[in-house]
Amino acid sequence: MINPFAPIGRGVLSTLAEIGRFSAFVGRALAASVTPPLFFGQLLRQVMQIGYFSLPVVGVTAVFIGAALALNIYVGGARFNAEQFVPNIVVLGITRELGPVLAGLMLAGRVSAGIAAEIGTMRVTEQIDAMTTLSTDPFKYLVAPRVLAATLTLPVLVLVADIIGVMGGYLVAVNSLDFNGAAYLRNTFDFMEPQDVVLGLVKAAVFGFIIATVGCYQGYRSNGGALGVGRAATNAVVVAIVLILMVNYLITAFFVE
Amino acid sequence: MTAKLELKAIKKKLRGRQVLDGVDVDVNQGRSLVIIGGSGQGKSVTLKCALGLMRPDSGQVLVDGADVTKMPEEIRARVMRKFGMLFQGGALFDSLSVWENIAFRLINADHVNRTEARERAIEAMRKVRLAPEFADVRPIELSGGMQKRAGLARAIIAKPDILFFDEPTTGLDPITADAINDLIVEMVKELGCAAVSITHDMPSARKIADEIAMLHNGKIVWRGPTAMLDTSGNAMVDQFVAGRADGPIQAVV
Ligand SMILES: Nc1ncnc2c1ncn2[C@@H]1O[C@H](COP(=O)(O)OP(=O)(O)OP(=O)(O)O)[C@@H](O)[C@H]1O
Ligand SMILES: [Mg+2]
Numbered sequence: 001m002i003n004p005f006a007p008i009g010r011g012v013l014s015t016l017a018e019i020g021r022f023s024a025f026v027g028r029a030l031a032a033s034v035t036p037p038l039f040f041g042q043l044l045r046q047v048m049q050i051g052y053f054s055l056p057v058v059g060v061t062a063v064f065i066g067a068a069l070a071l072n073i074y075v076g077g078a079r080f081n082a083e084q085f086v087p088n089i090v091v092l093g094i095t096r097e098l099g100p101v102l103a104g105l106m107l108a109g110r111v112s113a114g115i116a117a118e119i120g121t122m123r124v125t126e127q128i129d130a131m132t133t134l135s136t137d138p139f140k141y142l143v144a145p146r147v148l149a150a151t152l153t154l155p156v157l158v159l160v161a162d163i164i165g166v167m168g169g170y171l172v173a174v175n176s177l178d179f180n181g182a183a184y185l186r187n188t189f190d191f192m193e194p195q196d197v198v199l200g201l202v203k204a205a206v207f208g209f210i211i212a213t214v215g216c217y218q219g220y221r222s223n224g225g226a227l228g229v230g231r232a233a234t235n236a237v238v239v240a241i242v243l244i245l246m247v248n249y250l251i252t253a254f255f256v257e
Numbered sequence: 258m259t260a261k262l263e264l265k266a267i268k269k270k271l272r273g274r275q276v277l278d279g280v281d282v283d284v285n286q287g288r289s290l291v292i293i294g295g296s297g298q299g300k301s302v303t304l305k306c307a308l309g310l311m312r313p314d315s316g317q318v319l320v321d322g323a324d325v326t327k328m329p330e331e332i333r334a335r336v337m338r339k340f341g342m343l344f345q346g347g348a349l350f351d352s353l354s355v356w357e358n359i360a361f362r363l364i365n366a367d368h369v370n371r372t373e374a375r376e377r378a379i380e381a382m383r384k385v386r387l388a389p390e391f392a393d394v395r396p397i398e399l400s401g402g403m404q405k406r407a408g409l410a411r412a413i414i415a416k417p418d419i420l421f422f423d424e425p426t427t428g429l430d431p432i433t434a435d436a437i438n439d440l441i442v443e444m445v446k447e448l449g450c451a452a453v454s455i456t457h458d459m460p461s462a463r464k465i466a467d468e469i470a471m472l473h474n475g476k477i478v479w480r481g482p483t484a485m486l487d488t489s490g491n492a493m494v495d496q497f498v499a500g501r502a503d504g505p506i507q508a509v510v
Binding site for chain 2: 122125127131
């Protein structure tokens with residue numbers, strides 16, 4: 001007789017095992033990131049790769065989201081004569097939510113997949129084994145620089161995204177919604193509170209950590225040649241996005257309490 | 258005399274299959290051991306267990322008589338510093354230039370400064386007859402034989418006590434393969450180290466081995482000096498050496 005619950009049970013068990021393996025990996029990655037030696041050259045390279053080269057994609061995303069947000073809030077606000085709140089709500093939405101989440105999602109695509117593919121290729125071509133035989137810990141040389149770089153640079157990227165996002169809203173409001181520029185900016189800064197920005201930056205650091213560890217983990221455990229590397233990159237993006245959205249809710253709820 | 262490297266009753270199960278079922282083999286300082294055996298018989302797994310890249314389920318890996326499988330991580334890492342390994346596919350880092358590959362452990366583990374590391378890398382390149390003008394190119398631009406040479410230079414640069422070779426001649430033409438064989442013999446002699454190679458290339462095995470061991474069904478089924486290979490009296494060795502499809506070993510296709 002076929003037990004209909006068997007596949008479900010097997011699924012739950014393998015998911016739990018996967019969570020266990022990932023947790024162990026995160027523990028090792030954390031330990032490698034905070035203890036010497038630090039491969040400073042590798043860290044710099046990753047800061048450029050993950051942070052600097054992501055500026056265009058984050059900037060473009062932010063300016064269009066800020067602009068669209070301003071339009072939507074204007075239309076919605078007009079329904080109860082609250083059009084003047086556009087600057088306040090734009091800055092709130094960008095700093096607390098859209099800046100970090102969109103930057104996180106864009107980087108989940110750009111960076112997680114890239115890390116998984118690069119480390120996955122090194123795994124299947126035995127470069128990681130080779131590194132170990134050359135007395136160099138791959139967690140120190142490969143994982144730690146990526147984790148540190150992503151965790152440190154994502155808040156900076158989000159700060160840039162915040163500014164550009166507010167700019168996007170400003171441009172639309174002033175040019176097509178007849179707002180007064182000086183008044184718009186005054187409203188933005190008077191209304192905004194430090195904790196809005198801080199919440200966004202905390203989220204950004206956590207998302208950066210997720211993006212790098214998921215990418216490294218998927219790459220590190222990949223097998224089965226080119227197919228396996230492709231699978232690792234795809235998994236990295238999906239897992240990173242799901243984790244980012246889940247953790248985003250948890251952090252928001254925690255801060256709202 | 259304690260062996261330089263000794264594997265004792267190594268067992269390893271992978272994906273529910275007993276790949277290694279009690280492998281016993283040892284090699285002394287200055288000697289070259291070649292392990293032969295069919296595809297999928299666990300030669301690479303044996304090497305990975307010896308190198309600490311895979312943890313055996315049971316058994317001992319003794320280096321100078323001390324069991325590395327039971328050592329704490331830092332001490333084990335120190336013992337592993339005596340090892341050098343040439344990987345089957347070369348396993349060169351494609352993000353680094355050839356000389357940075359060769360000098361990788363000098364720069365990253367031994368903290369030699371880059372100027373000196375480069376000099377030593379170029380000296381190692383000269384030893385394996387890789388022209389110094391290739392120092393600054395990427396490994397991807399080298400031919401297969403040149404990649405093997407670069408991998409060999411990387412394996413010997415820190416003057417290891419034990420050298421491992423995973424199929425050093427696979428995928429090379431017979432003349433290049435023979436040149437690599439000569440280099441291996443030369444390097445092992447020069448360093449005075451112990452060498453463990455795995456291969457299914459019989460001419461290569463004859464050339465580089467002092468002793469040959471045959472791995473089959475997870476066990477060492479025969480072991481003897483290279484000169485005895487043709488008079489081993491072991492049906493499996495005879496079949497393997499002659500390369501016949503019929504005999505005690507069934508090809509799994
Ligand atoms: N990382 C691994 N995970 C699971 N199974 C593995 C792993 N590595 C090897 N195996 C399995 O172990 C067995 C022995 O593999 P191994 O690579 O040692 O063979 P080999 O003797 O080196 O063969 P070849 O001459 O083809 O290289 C194979 O069945 C292989 O599928
Ligand atoms: Mg093999």
